[in-house]
Amino acid sequence: MLEALAGVFETDGLLWLMMGVVAAGLVRGFAGFGSGMIIMPVASAVLSPVAAVTFMMMAELLGPLPNLPAAWREGAPRDVARLMIGAVITVPIGILCLSVMDANFFGWVVSISVGILLALLMTGWRYKGELTPKLTVVTGGLGGFMGGFAGVPGPPVIMLYMSSRLPIAVIRANFLLYLLAIDVVMIAVFFVLDLFVWKIALLGLMAGIPNVIANMIGARLFNPNAEVIFRRVAYLVIALSAIIGLPIWK
Numbered sequence: 457m458l459e460a461l462a463g464v465f466e467t468d469g470l471l472w473l474m475m476g477v478v479a480a481g482l483v484r485g486f487a488g489f490g491s492g493m494i495i496m497p498v499a500s501a502v503l504s505p506v507a508a509v510t511f512m513m514m515a516e517l518l519g520p521l522p523n524l525p526a527a528w529r530e531g532a533p534r535d536v537a538r539l540m541i542g543a544v545i546t547v548p549i550g551i552l553c554l555s556v557m558d559a560n561f562f563g564w565v566v567s568i569s570v571g572i573l574l575a576l577l578m579t580g581w582r583y584k585g586e587l588t589p590k591l592t593v594v595t596g597g598l599g600g601f602m603g604g605f606a607g608v609p610g611p612p613v614i615m616l617y618m619s620s621r622l623p624i625a626v627i628r629a630n631f632l633l634y635l636l637a638i639d640v641v642m643i644a645v646f647f648v649l650d651l652f653v654w655k656i657a658l659l660g661l662m663a664g665i666p667n668v669i670a671n672m673i674g675a676r677l678f679n680p681n682a683e684v685i686f687r688r689v690a691y692l693v694i695a696l697s698a699i700i701g702l703p704i705w706k
Contacts (some may be wrong), residue, residue, distance in 0.1 A: 467659055469502030473511065474663060481519050481667040485674020487686065488527070488631035489610045491516050491667075491695040496607040497700040505554055507612045507653040509607040510646065512659025519667035520636050521549030523675045531637055538589050539613060539634050540641070542597030547638065548645050552603020560703040570698040573615045578691060587620060600638060604645070609638045618690055625680040 467473070476498035480491035492512055499508035520527075585591075595616045603609025613634055617627045646652050679685070 467502075467655070469498075470659075472498055472502060473659070474666065475487070477515050477576070477663045477667050478670045480516075481670025482517060482674040482677075483631070483689070484524060484635075485517075485671035485676075486678050487674075487689055487693065488628035489614055489635060490690075491519070492603075492608045492610055492635070493549075493693060493700075494695070499607075503656065504653075506651055507656045509551075509554065509604075509642075510651070510653050510656045511660040511663075512607045513642045513646075514657050515663040515667055516635070516639050517643070517661070518664030519671040520632050522668060522672050524636065526675075527632040529629075529630040530625050531633050532626060533633060533664055535587070535592055536630055536633040536637065538592040539596030539599065540637050542593040542595065542608070543600030543603070543634075543638050546597045546600035547604040547641050548649075550601040550606075551642070551645055551649065551651070553605050562649060564703060567698045567702045570611050571695075573611070574691060574695055574698065576619075587616070587622075592614070596634070599634075603638050603642060610635060614690070618687070623680075624686045628678065 476495050480494040483489075483494060484491040495512045495515060496508060499511045595612050599609040600614040602611065610631070614631065617630060620627070671702060
């Protein structure tokens with residue numbers, strides 16, 4: 457552990473990682489999601505896949521905590537619990553696939569899928585059906601797999617809720633609760649499977665400090681009455697994640 461601590465500040469790409477964490481915190485505080493989509497492309501460029509996911513989930517762990525009480529009041533914890541039923545089942549599967557599935561192929565699948573769904577949203581498509589418990593569990597399961605495999609558990613849940621008619625304050629709160637809960641599950645699975653890269657885990661935890669500050673600033677910028685701005689920011693984050701996630705940049 458002491459050796460890991462001593463090597464934290466010698467990590468390659470440290471400045472880029474810190475910049476990514478701050479940008480991710482601002483977006484997460486404002487929109488309730490998007491941090492993994494920002495951190496993972498940066499982390500993947502300088503760290504191994506397992507180390508990158510380790511950094512992401514540890515860096516995200518502390519950031520949303522100041523906004524947690526408000527999210528609990530404004531959101532729908534029961535819906536988030538249903539999302540987590542699916543996620544708990546699939547997170548370990550995604551993590552186990554992390555070391556055996558071709559990352560380039562998966563990158564293409566994720567980026568193309570996100571791009572198609574974004575186009576549907578921007579053309580005015582909305583999910584008009586009921587957010588049934590079964591649909592919510594399945595969506596959480598897909599998000600859990602993507603979180604375990606690629607560190608981006610948000611897209612399926614984002615697409616489900618951003619296409620709904622729910623108030624943006626509820627959507628934002630549910631995003632925050634779900635993403636925090638899935639980080640906790642992923643950390644537990646990494647620990648059980650002894651996959652932690654301890655130097656990177658410590659670096660991610662330390663990066664949580666500027667992440668907290670950035671989350672608080674982002675939350676102050678959020679206006680529940682500015683739905684148009686909220687959706688535009690959400691669409692921009694999704695589009696950037698799809699573009700940055702393309703394997704052609706690696």
